[in-house]
Amino acid sequence: MDFLFYQAPYWGNGMIIGLNASLHVFLSHGVAIGFTAYIVLTEYLARRRGDAGLEALAAWLLKPAVILITGAGALTGVGIWFTTSALAPAGIASLLRVFFWPWFIEWVFFFLEVVVILFMHYRWAAWSGPQRGKRTVWGVIYVLFSVGSAIIISGILGFMITPDGWVRGRGLWQAFFNQTYLPQLALRLGMAMGLGAVVAAFFTMLSGQPREVKQRALAVYGKALLLALPVVLALGWWYFHMVPGAYKTHALFSLLTSHYSQRPEVFWAANAIALAVLLILGLAAWRGRVGLAALAAPLALLVAIGLVGQFERVREFIRGPYLMPGYMYANQVCLEQGQLMRQEGMLPHSWWFNATLKGSPEVQAGAFLFAQNCSGCHTINGINGIKARVAGRTQDSIAAMVAHTMDMVPYMPPFAGSDQERELLAQFLYGLGKGLPAPSHVARYTPYQVEARP
């Protein structure tokens, strides 16, 4: 293990990656694909119907789209690279070696998206009269580029649950065209259709356009949203049908966590409310009830963000214990190297541990083993904190459980270390569970700044 491993305090590495990425998913699907598509549609309908009000609305809507795309969308997307390189370096570096070309091509699409949206931003007003058709043309070009990004990323994301033949064959096409690729792509495009309608409705309410204009626009967005809902449900069903049962069975837990896992009704109630809010917005918008739509739109926006977060959480969690199934565990240990470390130990294979020994060796080793094996998912004292999870256990039983993590909790990777190292880790964890103070910097750069325990 030769990447220094930073452990983000309180939030934990996975949560930081996930929160940023989920926000990006909302922006890329809902704004870059969906919202922009509805703006282009609005402008197109305005031109065909000779509707000056809709034309003005489309021009107004372009501004928040540009700000969100070039500001938040681009930055959260780049943020995925930043967070993963700092918080899951071996994982992202491995994925990058497999999918270098898809990601490079996606970057070309990303670049073209930014150029085209800026071009549209600067030239939209000038494209009037005989030039007006250019708005639609360039708008469609933009949407095609952003859909192109989705076409590429879906292959990579699908691989992370169903790598199919790549596990043994290591071919790029095997990896990319996997069994969840098409279902996931279809689902994401369906999501874009629904999310875009919500975003369009939301910004329409803020646009300051006359009530009748809003009504005409909302009629379009409302119908689209109502159509999108069953489509997304159906595509979602198709996607999950293709996910292997061994992963799917943890979907409910991924959302409810240990706090609510015994109360599945919480999940059903929350989603029923979410669906109801979206239905209300869809119906109100469709039937021209501007006042009700104005109330529903901000709620629907929050609900939509929440639903995106829900989907991404399930998808990312259930592939546990793997980061790349058949190749790498969620703690960034490769499968066969993990086998090697069970025989020979992890510490002799760890450059950083050996190069920076300081303080009491037992604390050093235990904290390092925790960092490498466990901290990918567990913080010490924060979210999914290990301290709370080993509290009340005896040291011998902690050692026993560590020997069987993947058996006991199927989404938890096996311990990659020798029996002796397992005892050292158990000692460290038991101390934490008893409330002994964690070494002051153990949440960050163990073991380099660890002080010896008294």
Added chain:
Amino acid sequence: MNTLHDMPLPLPLPAAWLHGLMFVTFALHFLFVLLTLGTALIGITHLLRAWWGGRPQELARGQAVLHGFVAHKSLAVVLGVAPLLLIQVAYTLPFMNGVAMFAPQWLLVIVLLIAAFLFMDYLAHHAAGGRWLGTLCAAAGLMCLLAVPGVFVLVLVGAERHAQWTSMALGGFSLHGPLAWHWLLRLLHVLGAAAVLGGAYHYFFSTKDPAHRRQLLGWMVLGLLFQFLVGPLLALRVPHNLDATALAFMSLGILAALAFVAWSRGPASREATLKLVPAAGCLLFLLVAMLLTRQHLQDQSFLPLVAQGQQAAAARAQRAEPLRQAAFQEYEQHLGLDYSQGDVIFAQSCAFCHGEVGDGQGPLASSLLIPPADLSNLKAERGYLYQLVAKGVPGSGMPYFTVFDRQKLESLIDYLGSTMGVTDPPSGAQVPPEVMAKAREQFIQTCARCHGQDGSGTPLSAGFHPQPPDFRRYTLNNDKAFQVITAGYPGTVMQPFAALPEDVRQGLAQVLVELRTKPGT
């Protein structure tokens, strides 16, 4: 064994192609970074002159310059993705470690960029507003913006010095002394370049006004002179000697810079009518020459580490190769397990302590001070059993299992009931009434102090780790109960009561059943 290992997966392209692509994409990205920084520096200077220097004509100049900010920063950000991908593939080992060393600062870059862009956006649109607010936004925006190249330089400084990683680690990953100076000079060198290229961009694309252009030419020339000062200081601090190649690239760049400075003394500059193509050509040539110098110096550090890391990775992969089949088998087996079924959960999550048949003799049972419960000799109410499994038993090795959702735990309890009869009512044994009378009396005298009169425990037992079970809802089969009463329960407060007469102990085992079936007795 103590060498740094790279990733075992092969590179997607030959290394030379990767390096070439990286250089080109980085150069494009860096160009727009310099334009972004230059736009900010020059634009804000104009605004500050307008607000505080009593020169109102500077306001329009500032706005003209800042108008380009949105495009520059958008392109800088999007063009930055490709070199980031490429450096993570081509220079994985040094770069990822450099990032990890300064991970908090690295993660902060996104926040800094968002903040910087918001502040600069405000300035671009509201420059005519209040000067105090404007100055605050300018200061904040500039600080956030300049912090970003500061972080990138920091990460690269760390990545380039793998010989010092141990000492850097022990020093808490902060820069001191020579490294700190190197960082500062490198950052200043970037800012100098930003002034030059920013000045050039706006000279040709933001204004036709000769007075404004003369100002911008001043930025270019002063920027170059600043670089002549900072550059040599930086050159003295690079980690490796400047070899012939580096000196050659650097000299080309210096020549281009000198040519530009000389040219800027000519009549075209006074008339503010410099030509775009020669000026851009000269400055871009300068930029490329310096980037080549930089890359060459960086490669002297990166390439040997990358080569060594890849060798080590290949060697370790070879050693792990025989284990690959075992790894695949474990993977395929894991995928075949359906944890929604109670029997699977038991076999995987419970059996290694409780044994395949639930007799408490699992493979790891002997390593535990408190033996796992013998489920085959246990009878409990379903609800109580569910709680034991869901919440665990604090003070013992029995963990909590809310890691499984409700349906799974119900399925597990069903399995325990159907296979081991755990949820069946207790069977009980025939004990003569006079023995039962003695046993009940003994219970109250000896056992109730911890177990309570009704078997539900006492304030005393509430402090035990683990607590005794609630006998109103939980019994052991008579033989097992007799054994525990006689020999105690290892690792717990339940001590051996072998001193009691045997028939009393048998009666006590039946008292347990009575506590469950006839509460209050």
